[in-house]
Amino acid sequence: MTLRVFPIFALVLLALSAAPTTVSAQVKGPAPYASEMRDQCIAEMEKDARILAACEESHSSKYQVQDAARAVKDKQFVVAAYAAIWAVLAIFVVIMWLRQRKLSVEITRLQGELKKAAAE
Amino acid sequence: MEFRSREIIYTMSFFAAMVVLLFSFAFLKQSATSNEMTGSSENSPGFIWVAVLFAGTLGLSRAFDRERETGTMRALLLAPIPRAAIFLGKSVAIAIMVLVVQAVVVPLVALFFDAPLFAHPLPLLCTLVLGTIGFSVVGSVFAAMLLKAGSRDVLLPVVLYPILVPLFIAAIKATAAMLDGSLGDSWFWIRFLAVYDTIFLVAALWTFESLVIE
Amino acid sequence: MTDTSSSSSSRSAPLFIGAAVACIFGFGYTLSLIFYQTPLAAGPLYFNQKIFYYHVPCAFMLFLAVIVCGIASIKYLRGREQRWDDVSVAAAEISVVFGTIVMVTGVLWAKPAWGKWWVWDARLTSALLLWMTMIAYQLVRKYGGAGAERLASGLGVFAMVNIPLVYSSTRLWKTNHPSANTVPSLDPSMRAALWFSVLLFTVFFILLLRLRINARRDERRLYECREMALDAGIFE
Numbered sequence: 001m002t003l004r005v006f007p008i009f010a011l012v013l014l015a016l017s018a019a020p021t022t023v024s025a026q027v028k029g030p031a032p033y034a035s036e037m038r039d040q041c042i043a044e045m046e047k048d049a050r051i052l053a054a055c056e057e058s059h060s061s062k063y064q065v066q067d068a069a070r071a072v073k074d075k076q077f078v079v080a081a082y083a084a085i086w087a088v089l090a091i092f093v094v095i096m097w098l099r100q101r102k103l104s105v106e107i108t109r110l111q112g113e114l115k116k117a118a119a120e
Numbered sequence: 121m122e123f124r125s126r127e128i129i130y131t132m133s134f135f136a137a138m139v140v141l142l143f144s145f146a147f148l149k150q151s152a153t154s155n156e157m158t159g160s161s162e163n164s165p166g167f168i169w170v171a172v173l174f175a176g177t178l179g180l181s182r183a184f185d186r187e188r189e190t191g192t193m194r195a196l197l198l199a200p201i202p203r204a205a206i207f208l209g210k211s212v213a214i215a216i217m218v219l220v221v222q223a224v225v226v227p228l229v230a231l232f233f234d235a236p237l238f239a240h241p242l243p244l245l246c247t248l249v250l251g252t253i254g255f256s257v258v259g260s261v262f263a264a265m266l267l268k269a270g271s272r273d274v275l276l277p278v279v280l281y282p283i284l285v286p287l288f289i290a291a292i293k294a295t296a297a298m299l300d301g302s303l304g305d306s307w308f309w310i311r312f313l314a315v316y317d318t319i320f321l322v323a324a325l326w327t328f329e330s331l332v333i334e
Numbered sequence: 335m336t337d338t339s340s341s342s343s344s345r346s347a348p349l350f351i352g353a354a355v356a357c358i359f360g361f362g363y364t365l366s367l368i369f370y371q372t373p374l375a376a377g378p379l380y381f382n383q384k385i386f387y388y389h390v391p392c393a394f395m396l397f398l399a400v401i402v403c404g405i406a407s408i409k410y411l412r413g414r415e416q417r418w419d420d421v422s423v424a425a426a427e428i429s430v431v432f433g434t435i436v437m438v439t440g441v442l443w444a445k446p447a448w449g450k451w452w453v454w455d456a457r458l459t460s461a462l463l464l465w466m467t468m469i470a471y472q473l474v475r476k477y478g479g480a481g482a483e484r485l486a487s488g489l490g491v492f493a494m495v496n497i498p499l500v501y502s503s504t505r506l507w508k509t510n511h512p513s514a515n516t517v518p519s520l521d522p523s524m525r526a527a528l529w530f531s532v533l534l535f536t537v538f539f540i541l542l543l544r545l546r547i548n549a550r551r552d553e554r555r556l557y558e559c560r561e562m563a564l565d566a567g568i569f570e
Contacts, residue, residue: 074381075382077385081389081439081443084439085438096546099549100548103549104552106559261492265485266478266485275474275478278470279470282466282467283467283489286502286504289503293507319495319499320495323492323495327491330412
């Protein structure tokens with residue numbers, strides 16, 4: 001019997017959980033935020049000179065100069081990184097090229113000598 | 121042959137004990153309150169597994185040295201035994217040696233560093249056994265390959281340790297989780313160890329034949 | 335006797351030259367893409383994010399090279415054909431080169447991004463381990479004595495199999511749960527530059543691989559020539 005009751009039970013639960021969403025869909029969008037406490041807070045903050053000073057300072061150029069200086073300093077890393085990439089790749093290609101050249105020279109030399117020896 | 125393996129086990133265990141002792145001298149601090157040197161059990165999983173790793177590597181190279189000297193490897197290869205059996209036989213021998221070393225190291229570390237390692241014996245046992253299996257399987261493959269190499273004593277760790285890193289991490293995390301009491305984590309890392317062992321056992325069985333064939 | 339006049343690399347010289355020229359132009363184009371056409375990143379990185387456009391393709395190439403080395407090692411162990419050994423050696427060398435690039439650029443990226451030179455991040459740690467394993471491969475080939483090719487091949491296979499294990503273990507090393515993604519999802523305007531870089535580095539990798547394989551073949555040919563010369567009694 002429970003096997004048949006359970007699906008019905010589940011459907012009823014589903015319907016009940018759908019109800020609030022259908023109800024709330026009829027309500028309009030959220031009202032604009034207004035609260036007395038917020039206005040009171042703003043008024044109090046404007047009275048406090050320290051908070052005003054902190055606000056001013058955060059908008060001043062001091063931190064922006066700091067950030068800019070650090071960004072400029074960090075740019076060196078990018079230059080260094082790309083330089084390192086080129087250097088490593090270039091060194092590898094040059095090493096391979098030199099090795100290849102040496103190999104080719106050796107091979108032609110030896111094959112020449114072998115030809116000579118075979119001709120004798 | 122049995123006599124030589126006893127020699128290897130004794131020397132391995134002593135070496136491992138010395139390593140643990142060195143770790144004590146390195147990491148025990150004078151406690152603030154009393155005038156004694158005490159150790160924290162925090163790093164003890166690391167000590168166990170580093171000591172086991174070092175001693176195990178020594179044992180590996182010694183065990184296969186013996187094969188090389190007496191030429192038994194060639195005899196075994198010529199005999200009509202499946203290669204896998206040779207490999208598994210060597211691995212089991214090394215596993216037993218490493219388990220003996222662990223039986224020495226773990227109580228020592230628990231003693232010196234005041235670590236409640238024996239609080240959960242089943243996870244501890246699983247970690248030790250699975251770690252040993254992984255170590256001996258991978259170690260046997262590489263040690264067998266290095267039979268004829270020149271600088272094989274130093275090449276074995278060079279080749280072995282990078283491959284063993286996941287095993288090492290998993291074993292340490294499992295042991296540390298046991299010390300913390302979070303057994304769920306511990307069992308997770310033990311399962312990781314089992315996966316590692318399976319993967320490398322399969323890889324080793326695949327490659328062993330082609331690696332040791334002359 | 336083998337053909338005397340040309341070494342193997344000059345056989346398809348136009349293809350190589352074409353690929354090399356394409357790579358050079360590609361590198362130039364990536365520079366223009368990276369520095370002129372991608373936006374500046376946010377956060378502490380700003381300009382330094384540009385390293386990323388070369389770092390990521392190099393990391394991909396590291397993994398690709400290790401996988402090529404592993405597969406070539408398996409083929410070599412199966413059939414003992416020299417050409418697969420050549421491929422495996424070449425791929426391993428190239429993986430060390432790209433690994434070095436990944437490590438260096440990664441460190442230089444990390445300092446401005448996270449404030450530290452090294453972080454035990456999953457990617458960094460597993461890349462470091464893979465790089466060290468490939469360096470071990472080179473050491474084994476040089477100093478391994480007689481059976482070095484087999485040993486190195488075995489190492490190559492095991493390294494390739496190890497990649498997912500190393501990555502998952504180092505990712506879960508810090509906590510049991512996957513850590514938050516350290517690389518934020520990519521701005522779409524940056525994707526073009528990144529994928530072009532990946533394409534460029536893949537072509538470059540294939541070029542390097544081919545050149546190195548040819549160099550290996552020449553090395554073996556030189557060895558054969560030397561043997562023949564010794565047999566013929568020519569004193570070197």
